[in-house]
Amino acid sequence: MALPELVRPAPASPSRITALRIWPLAPQPAGLPPGLPDPVAAAAVAPAGPAWAEHRTRFALEVVGNGGSGWHAPMGEAVARIVFDDLAPGLLGHDAAEPRRLAHRPVTGRHRTGAHARQAASAVELACWDLASRTAARPVTAxxxxxxxxxxxxxxxxxxxxxxxxxxxxxxxxxxxxxxxxxxxxxxxxxxxxxxxxxxxxxxxxxxxxxxxxxxxxxxxxxxxxxxxxxxxxxxxxxxxxxxxxxxxxxxxxxxxxxxxxxxxxxxxxxxxxxxxxxxxxxxxxxxxxxxxxxxxxxxxxxxxxxxxxxxxxxxxxxxxxxxxxxxxxxxxxxxxxxxxxxxxxxxxxxxxxxxxxxxxxxxxxxxVRSTPGMAGAPVLTASAPAFEVRTR
Missing domain, CATH: 3.20.20.120 (Enolase-like C-terminal domain)
Known part of the structure; x- marks a missing residue:
């Protein structure tokens, strides 16, 4: 008598997203950066720094997979709000190793076009590349x-x-x-x-x-x-x-x-x-x-x-x-x-x-060009807990 074939559930993909977190970052400091060459510093104009809202209130996006996290930073407050309100619910369950599926994930709200909406979509996509690269242990270019x-x-x-x-x-x-x-x-x-x-x-x-x-x-x-x-x-x-x-x-x-x-x-x-x-x-x-x-x-x-x-x-x-x-x-x-x-x-x-x-x-x-996994180094966080978080139940 033939034994029935065992059907095992596929292991969870390490790059499948289980949570999304938005972390506060330090504001961009006022004035010129230290260490500029003297000829550059002599003629430089101080950057806008904290005078711009997007520099004063900044966030980092973390997408958490089964095998690690992917990051994108910085984001301004308006962009972070669109990510959390409109994009985060549809992002849960997405496999960052499947970039062509990302555009077809559900989106709530009305923000589809314009600078802030496109920055929010870009932030999510770049964080997914970072997660996919880290969990695959391969550079993004690969x-x-x-x-x-x-x-x-x-x-x-x-x-x-x-x-x-x-x-x-x-x-x-x-x-x-x-x-x-x-x-x-x-x-x-x-x-x-x-x-x-x-x-x-x-x-x-x-x-x-x-x-x-x-x-x-x-x-x-x-x-x-x-x-x-x-x-x-x-x-x-x-x-x-x-x-x-x-x-x-x-x-x-x-x-x-x-x-x-x-x-x-x-x-x-x-x-x-x-x-x-x-x-x-x-x-x-x-x-x-x-x-x-x-x-x-x-x-x-x-x-x-x-x-x-x-x-x-x-x-x-x-x-x-x-x-x-x-x-x-x-x-x-x-x-x-x-x-x-x-x-x-x-x-x-x-x-x-x-x-x-x-x-x-x-x-x-x-x-x-980066030859190690990840888009860049992880951001320097200034808080012990995220400002926003959504996760699978």
Missing amino acids: LLGGTVRRSVPAYASALGIDPLHTAAAEAAAWNREAGFWGQKWPLTEELIRSGPRQVGAVLGRLREAAGDGRFMVDALGRCRLDEALRLLPVLAELDVDFAEDLLPPGGAGWSRLRTAASGVPLAAGETVVDAAEQIALLTAGAVDIWQCDPGWSGGLARALHLTNLAADLGIATFPHGAHLSAALALAGSCCRDTIPAIEWHLTIEPLRQQISTEPLTPDSGVLA
Whole structure:
């Protein structure tokens, strides 16, 4: 007589989520970070710090699996609230090792689009990658399809430095000598309003100090259309590698700028967070350089998809640096033609790294791609209990 076959229940996946916790973090400290090089500190402007609500009240997201935890930090209070209220219930029971299923988990509430909703979705997705990597004991780049390179060049973002300061040229020279891939300088409101001739004089001094290194500018969407159009010949004369967000991307103004910008590559994308807008901007021939932030654009899988689409269109991607560990994992999964460099913010990134137990620091302008499990080091917690928690019953 044949014995019946025993059917054993499958063991619980170590990356299946059983709880979600949101932990308070220390606020971003006021003032400049300690240890800045003297030429940078001399011309630097103090960051907003606790004056911004998202810096004053910060949280870390922990997704708890059967075999460990995954993390993402920091989040502002508005983003943390969406994560807890709208995303957490549907996240319980999800296996972080199955990233394509995440988008189909139940969501409550009405928050689907807009900056905070996309940051919340990105936070959950990045925490899941961290959990999947830790429980699989493999680097995130391995889970993305393989580590293509072990290190990635960084460009120095001088957005925290006043280009009108008398010491700004010394900071530009230091950036060059430090080995950065290039450097990006702000078009401040004061500089824009001073007119094209003054812009040319100020940026010309910085361009000369930068030597043969790559030179970029960022207006953070501050220009009026007429101002942006008048600046294009100046930027062309300076041979900038790209001009970022002279105007908010998209719309009639951007189309006119794009038509007129002969010889000046236009960069955009970091603030374009909703999927339809991202695809429209990329496929309409509206940008020469694509920028995305995995922490804003929908997560790492979405950023990789957009990066590959940009590459198919012949557009290089320069990931935004606000979530540097995710940007570094993205870049480590791509070749240098697809992602030539990522952003290192000279005055803000050291402050961001203070919340990590394993802070990132460039060495001769290069960042090492993480070869151990996890997206980054776990955050430095300041409380003995989470502010919010939801778990399976």
